[in-house]
Amino acid sequence: MSTSPYPLGLRLDGRRVVVVGGGAVATRRVPALLDAGADVLLVAPELTPALRARVDAGRLHWVPRRFAPEDLDGAWLVHVAIDDPIAAASVSAVAAERRIFCVRADDRTAATAWTPAVTRHGPVTVAVFGGGDPRRAMTVRDAIRDLLAVRLVPGGIAGRPDASTGTTGGRVALVGAGPGDPELITVKGWRLLTEADVVVADRLVPGLLLDELRPDVELVDASKIPYGPSRAQEEINQILVDRALAGAFVVRLKGGDPYVFGRGGEELLACAAAGVPVTVVPGVTSSIAAPAAAGIPVTHRGVAHEFTVVSGHLAPDSPASLVRWDALAGLRGTLVILMGLKNLAAITATLIAHGRSPQTPAAVVQEATTGTQRVLRSTLGEVAADVLTADLRPPAVVVLGDVVDALDG
Numbered sequence: 001m002s003t004s005p006y007p008l009g010l011r012l013d014g015r016r017v018v019v020v021g022g023g024a025v026a027t028r029r030v031p032a033l034l035d036a037g038a039d040v041l042l043v044a045p046e047l048t049p050a051l052r053a054r055v056d057a058g059r060l061h062w063v064p065r066r067f068a069p070e071d072l073d074g075a076w077l078v079h080v081a082i083d084d085p086i087a088a089a090s091v092s093a094v095a096a097e098r099r100i101f102c103v104r105a106d107d108r109t110a111a112t113a114w115t116p117a118v119t120r121h122g123p124v125t126v127a128v129f130g131g132g133d134p135r136r137a138m139t140v141r142d143a144i145r146d147l148l149a150v151r152l153v154p155g156g157i158a159g160r161p162d163a164s165t166g167t168t169g170g171r172v173a174l175v176g177a178g179p180g181d182p183e184l185i186t187v188k189g190w191r192l193l194t195e196a197d198v199v200v201a202d203r204l205v206p207g208l209l210l211d212e213l214r215p216d217v218e219l220v221d222a223s224k225i226p227y228g229p230s231r232a233q234e235e236i237n238q239i240l241v242d243r244a245l246a247g248a249f250v251v252r253l254k255g256g257d258p259y260v261f262g263r264g265g266e267e268l269l270a271c272a273a274a275g276v277p278v279t280v281v282p283g284v285t286s287s288i289a290a291p292a293a294a295g296i297p298v299t300h301r302g303v304a305h306e307f308t309v310v311s312g313h314l315a316p317d318s319p320a321s322l323v324r325w326d327a328l329a330g331l332r333g334t335l336v337i338l339m340g341l342k343n344l345a346a347i348t349a350t351l352i353a354h355g356r357s358p359q360t361p362a363a364v365v366q367e368a369t370t371g372t373q374r375v376l377r378s379t380l381g382e383v384a385a386d387v388l389t390a391d392l393r394p395p396a397v398v399v400l401g402d403v404v405d406a407l408d409g
C-alpha cells in the first residue's frame with residue numbers, strides 16, 4: 001500500500017464541510033475552512049468559546065449534539081476532531097460509505113485525507129506533508145515561511161507587483177512601519193516591503209527596515225525633499241503617482257500608522273485622482289505603543305474609560321488649531337499628545353486653566369521602542385519644566401492621566 005499522499009488544493013467556496021467535535025482541534029481547523037469559503041457544519045454537544053463566537057457571528061452552523069449519519073448529507077469533506085476512537089471510527093465509516101474524504105485528528109492512519117502544514121504568503125500557499133511526521137512537516141514549513149518572509153525574487157513572488165490584488169500595473173501601498181522597533185511592523189507591511197520596487201520612507205521609520213531592502217530597490221528619503229511642508233507633500237504625492245504610473249510597486253513607508261497624523265489620507269487621494277490603486281496597511285501607532293513601552297496602558301479598568309489622541313503641533317491659542325483644549329481639560333480619561341513638546345508649556349497651562357488638576361500624573365516618552373528610549377515621569381503642573389531640564393527632544397509622546405501610575409506597584 002502506498003503511503004504517499006496525492007496533493008490537491010480543495011476549492012471549498014460554498015461547499016459543505018462537516019467538522020465533528022468542538023474542542024481545541026476544531027478551534028484550530030475551522031478558521032482556515034472559513035477562510036476558504038467553506039459552508040461549515042459543526043457537530044458537537046459543546047463548543048469552545050472561540051467557536052461559539054463564530055457561531056454567534058453567523059459564520060457557521062452548529063448542531064449541538066453528537067454525530068448522526070445524516071450530518072454528512074451534501075458534504076464534500078469531513079474533519080473528525082474528537083479523541084474518542086470509537087466515535088471517530090463510526091464517522092469515518094459513514095464517510096467512506098458515501099465516498100467523502102475524511103481527516104482524522106485522532107488517527108492519521110485511519111484517515112482518507114491528511115492536512116498539511118501550511119504557510120501563506122500573500123497569494124502563495126505552501127503546503128508541506130512530512131511523510132507521516134507532523135513535526136517534520138512543521139519544521140520544513142517554518143523554514144520555507146522564514147525564507148518567504150525575508151526576501152524573495154526581485155519584484156515579488158507571483159507576478160509583480162502584488163498578485164493578491166490581481167493588478168499587474170504599478171500601484172502604491174501606504175504602509176505603517178510602527179513606532180521604531182523594526183519588529184513592530186505588521187507581517188503584511190513587511191511582506192509588501194520585501195516586494196517593493198520603490199520605497200518612499202519618512203524620517204521616523206525604523207532604519208533597520210531600510211537596511212534590509214534589496215539592493216535594486218529605489219529608496220526615496222521623503223524627509224530630504226526640499227521646499228516647505230505643503231510643497232514637500234505635493235512633491236511626495238507626485239513621486240508616488242509617477243513611479244506607480246511607470247509600472248513600479250511603490251511602498252510609502254510611514255512611522256506608526258499612516259492615518260494617525262501621517263498625511264496618509266492626502267496621499268491616498270492623490271493616487272486615487274491619478275487612477276493609481278492603493279492598499280493601506282495600518283501600523284502600530286506611537287500614540288498607544290509609546291505609553292505601552294513605558295509601562296503605561298492607555299486604558300485601565302477602574303481608572304480610565306477613554307483615551308484621546310491629540311496633536312500639539314499648534315499652540316492652543318493658534319487661530320489654525322482645530323483642538324478644543326478647554327473641552328479636553330474637562331475629560332477624566334487619558335490624553336495622549338503627539339508633536340507636543342514645543343508647545344507643552346502653553347498646552348499644560350491651558351489644560352490647568354480649564355480645570356484639569358495640576359497633580360494629574362504625566363509622562364513623556366522619547367524615541368519609544370528604540371534602543372534610545374527615554375521616559376520622564378512628572379505631573380501636569382511640572383512636566384513642561386521637567387522636559388526642559390531633562391532636555392527631552394522629539395519624537396516624543398506626552399501622556400496625561402491616572403493611567404500613568406496605574407501599573408506602579
Ligand SMILES: C[S@@+](CC[C@H](N)C(=O)[O-])C[C@H]1O[C@@H](n2cnc3c(N)ncnc32)[C@H](O)[C@@H]1O
Nearest residue numbers: 256257260262285286338339367368395396397
Ligand atoms: C507626524 S506624527 C506621526 C505619528 C505616527 N503616524 C504614528 O501613528 O505614530 C510624529 C509624532 O509621533 C510621535 N512619535 C512617533 N514615533 C515615536 C516614538 N518612537 N516615540 C515617541 N513618539 C513618537 C511623536 O509625537 C512625533 O512627533
